[in-house]
Amino acid sequence: MAAKPAEITLQSGLRYMPGRLGRDEQEKLVDTIRDIVARAPLYVPVMPGSGRPMSVRMTNCGPLGWVTDKDRGYRYQANHPTTGEPWPDIPSVLLDLWRDLSGHSKDPEACLVNFYTDKAKMGLHQDRDETDLAAPVLSISLGNTCLFRIGGLERTDRTKSLRLESGDIFILGGEGRLCYHGVDRIYPGTSTLLKAGGRINLTLRRVNP
Numbered sequence: 001m002a003a004k005p006a007e008i009t010l011q012s013g014l015r016y017m018p019g020r021l022g023r024d025e026q027e028k029l030v031d032t033i034r035d036i037v038a039r040a041p042l043y044v045p046v047m048p049g050s051g052r053p054m055s056v057r058m059t060n061c062g063p064l065g066w067v068t069d070k071d072r073g074y075r076y077q078a079n080h081p082t083t084g085e086p087w088p089d090i091p092s093v094l095l096d097l098w099r100d101l102s103g104h105s106k107d108p109e110a111c112l113v114n115f116y117t118d119k120a121k122m123g124l125h126q127d128r129d130e131t132d133l134a135a136p137v138l139s140i141s142l143g144n145t146c147l148f149r150i151g152g153l154e155r156t157d158r159t160k161s162l163r164l165e166s167g168d169i170f171i172l173g174g175e176g177r178l179c180y181h182g183v184d185r186i187y188p189g190t191s192t193l194l195k196a197g198g199r200i201n202l203t204l205r206r207v208n209p
């Protein structure tokens with residue numbers, strides 16, 4: 001029998017599960033994400049106020065999706081910002097993972113799909129647009145390895161960097177729910193999962209209590 005993958009607690013509420021998903025599971029998940037993207041195309045999110053485009057492209061699945069634009073800022077909404085269609089359902093494989101790992105009784109309402117080219121990154125930020133901060137955020141990495149940075153509850157707190165690889169799961173919950181985090185870089189050529197390179201990150205979120 002395969003050994004149970006390790007779970008490392010970085011600090012209270014921050015759970016790191018390297019290699020949690022095997023190659024088969026990762027491939028199936030990528031196929032599922034392709035179906036979602038076919039129905040809810042990736043779009044370029046822009047920063048509130050400045051309207052500056054982010055380098056990551058995004059879409060969502062679930063009853064709600066996280067979006068951002070120049071005028072209305074960060075928020076959750078039920079429809080895709082460019083097609084106006086409801087987001088596709090969260091695939092059952094992701095609901096199962098959430099039920100297994102989150103320790104939260106209610107299902108996620110949003111799955112944000114972030115697509116990073118090998119040049120994309122994401123600045124240090126908190127996930128704080130959810131009303132229910134008792135639920136964790138569960139993050140899944142697919143494709144090329146990234147340099148993930150995780151800090152504390154203040155932007156100026158000391159940060160740690162770790163390489164998140166394809167199949168890794170990272171959970172921000174409990175006392176770590178509002179820790180600052182970001183992606184400093186993607187390492188090209190570190191995974192064969194995505195034929196065109198880059199990285200996909202999925203985050204499952206519960207929005208409402």
Ligand code: SIN
Pocket residue numbers: 114122139148164181182183201203
């Ligand atoms: C995010 O914070 O939304 C994404 C984190 C990641 O890409 O690992």
Ligand code: FE2
Pocket residue numbers: 125126127181
């Ligand atoms: Fe985040």
